Amino acid sequence: MNQHISALMDGELFEDEADALFDKLKSDPDADEAWRTFHLISDALRQPDHIHVNVSSSLRERLQAEPTILAPRSRTRQNARWFALSAAASVLALTLVAWMSLQVGSEPAPQMAMQQTPSALRPASFSSRGGLNDYLMAHQEYSPSADVQGTASYMRTGSGQ
Amino acid sequence: MTVTKPAFLLFFWLTFVAAKAFADPLWQDELGWLKTMAFAAHQTDYSGTFVYQYGNHVESSRITHIAGRDGEHGRLESLDGVRREIIRDNDQVQSFLGDRKVKSEECPSGREFPVLLPGQLSLLNENYIIKPEAEGRVAGFHAHAVLLQPKDNLRYSHRMWAHSDSGLLLKAEVLDERGRVIEQYAFTQLTIGGNIDRSWIVPGKPVSASSAQKKAHSVRKAQESGAASGWQVDMLPAGFKKIAEVRRQLGSKKTGVIQIVYSDGLAGISVFIEAAEGEDDDHPGLSSQGALQVYSKVIDDHLVTVVGEVPPRTVMQIVDSLRYGGK
Numbered sequence: 001m002n003q004h005i006s007a008l009m010d011g012e013l014f015e016d017e018a019d020a021l022f023d024k025l026k027s028d029p030d031a032d033e034a035w036r037t038f039h040l041i042s043d044a045l046r047q048p049d050h051i052h053v054n055v056s057s058s059l060r061e062r063l064q065a066e067p068t069i070l071a072p073r074s075r076t077r078q079n080a081r082w083f084a085l086s087a088a089a090s091v092l093a094l095t096l097v098a099w100m101s102l103q104v105g106s107e108p109a110p111q112m113a114m115q116q117t118p119s120a121l122r123p124a125s126f127s128s129r130g131g132l133n134d135y136l137m138a139h140q141e142y143s144p145s146a147d148v149q150g151t152a153s154y155m156r157t158g159s160g161q
Numbered sequence: 162m163t164v165t166k167p168a169f170l171l172f173f174w175l176t177f178v179a180a181k182a183f184a185d186p187l188w189q190d191e192l193g194w195l196k197t198m199a200f201a202a203h204q205t206d207y208s209g210t211f212v213y214q215y216g217n218h219v220e221s222s223r224i225t226h227i228a229g230r231d232g233e234h235g236r237l238e239s240l241d242g243v244r245r246e247i248i249r250d251n252d253q254v255q256s257f258l259g260d261r262k263v264k265s266e267e268c269p270s271g272r273e274f275p276v277l278l279p280g281q282l283s284l285l286n287e288n289y290i291i292k293p294e295a296e297g298r299v300a301g302f303h304a305h306a307v308l309l310q311p312k313d314n315l316r317y318s319h320r321m322w323a324h325s326d327s328g329l330l331l332k333a334e335v336l337d338e339r340g341r342v343i344e345q346y347a348f349t350q351l352t353i354g355g356n357i358d359r360s361w362i363v364p365g366k367p368v369s370a371s372s373a374q375k376k377a378h379s380v381r382k383a384q385e386s387g388a389a390s391g392w393q394v395d396m397l398p399a400g401f402k403k404i405a406e407v408r409r410q411l412g413s414k415k416t417g418v419i420q421i422v423y424s425d426g427l428a429g430i431s432v433f434i435e436a437a438e439g440e441d442d443d444h445p446g447l448s449s450q451g452a453l454q455v456y457s458k459v460i461d462d463h464l465v466t467v468v469g470e471v472p473p474r475t476v477m478q479i480v481d482s483l484r485y486g487g488k
Contacts, residue, residue, distance in 0.1 A: 131412060132448075132455065133256075133412075134411045134412035135411070135431070135433055135455070135466055135468050136453075136455075136468060137254070137256070137264075138409070138411055138418075138420060138431065138433070139422075139429065139431040139468040139469075141254075142404070142405055142420075142422040142429060142431060143422075143424075143428075143429030143431070143470065144281060144404075144424050144426065144427055144428070144429050145427065145428065145429060145470055147199045147202070147281075148195065148198050148199050148202055148321070148330055148333075149202060149330060149333065149346070150202035150203055150226060150235065150330075151224055151226050151235030151236070151237055151247075151249060152211060152222075152224055152237065152330075152346065154235075154237050154247045154249075155211075155213045155222060155237065155346060156213075156450065156451070156453050157247070
């Protein structure tokens with residue numbers, strides 16, 4: 001029997017002999033087991049790195065032993081997980097905004113200027129600065145906005161003081 | 162096939178020509194309106210009261226403007242809080258706080274009559290989409306409205322209402338990228354032409370051709386000396402061009418200040434560079450008022466102050482890429 005299987009694997013059987021052996025493999029569990037073992041041996045000899053271990057029968061047995069549970073899934077645990085995730089995301093967002101405003105307050109990295117959203121910026125009010133009016137007046141002389149607004153463009157200088 | 166192909170090309174060509182013919186007058190119209198507004202702002206005699214608002218702050222001011230044979234005179238007087246007054250006679254600007262004169266200086270810019278130049282209009286057209294808006298009524302006058310919508314987020318939107326007859330700007334809104342009004346200015350009462358009080362005008366010498374020439378020369382000289390300052394912006398925000406670079410005196414400061422001005426056709430950004438002194442280092446960072454942002458920072462022992470009617474990111478991009486490249 002084993003000689004026949006070995007001959008089949010090596011392709012040395014005639015067609016009618018092979019057909020007969022295939023029928024036997026289907027019906028005889030021992031022959032089937034021998035077929036699998038022979039293949040495992042040949043795999044191990046050729047490719048020791050990729051040994052195909054037959055776990056199908058043991059897995060099938062354990063699956064059959066497993067009881068089938070027909071019950072609704074508990075929702076409370078799921079909700080709690082979602083809440084924890086969204087809370088974590090909010091904290092992360094808050095930290096990011098706080099960090100960004102700190103960056104604005106001190107010295108921002110060049111690439112930061114491109115990414116900032118206006119809402120993250122908390123500019124100080126003008127009135128806290130002395131001597132600022134000189135800059136505003138000087139800017140107003142050149143700014144193209146004065147072309148359309150004329151004298152009214154000076155409204156921005158000294159405002160809020 | 163050989164017959165239909167040229168026909169197709171002709172059709173496309175005609176469509177293209179027709180589209181251009183229909184699009185151009187509109188484009189011309191809106192740009193023409195801006196030119197009219199710029200002209201009216203400097204050539205119209207008017208007197209009125211306007212309201213200026215940003216955030217929670219509202220203030221009203223009285224404005225008088227007279228354009229005569231001896232040049233242009235403007236007077237701006239605050240009506241709320243401490244009395245502030247600015248009187249401009251051609252290139253002379255005087256500021257008053259209470260009853261005290263705080264400053265009197267000559268504009269070094271030589272722009273007694275700033276008008277939109279052709280180059281400026283094309284720059285404006287590159288950076289903004291100009292659309293006509295619904296006509297309206299401001300301070301009792303019929304007004305044409307235009308919206309200048311930026312093509313990127315480096316500048317603000319501007320909506321302007323101009324008097325249908327004279328082109329005088331009656332109301333202006335500055336909007337951020339979400340379309341919220343961050344600053345506005347509107348006349349509440351206005352008299353155009355007629356008998357306007359001239360008693361405040363200090364009789365001065367008219368602007369003679371020679372003095373204007375002398376001035377233009379000194380401006381050119383200043384620009385030449387400024388051009389060698391060696392300071393440069395590596396990452397200039399898209400659409401902005403340098404329009405001036407001068408070395409000037411500013412306020413009570415002993416040493417000179419370099420002023421470099423950039424423009425996108427409508428919004429302006431000034432970069433001031435001066436030697437850093439101890440007392441100047443107290444206020445680094447960003448401060449803002451409506452559409453106007455100020456950002457200061459010390460770079461290589463120099464105090465850099467950037468002022469502009471642009472979003473914070475644009476001002477910061479300039480500060481962050483400013484460096485001394487040497488002469």
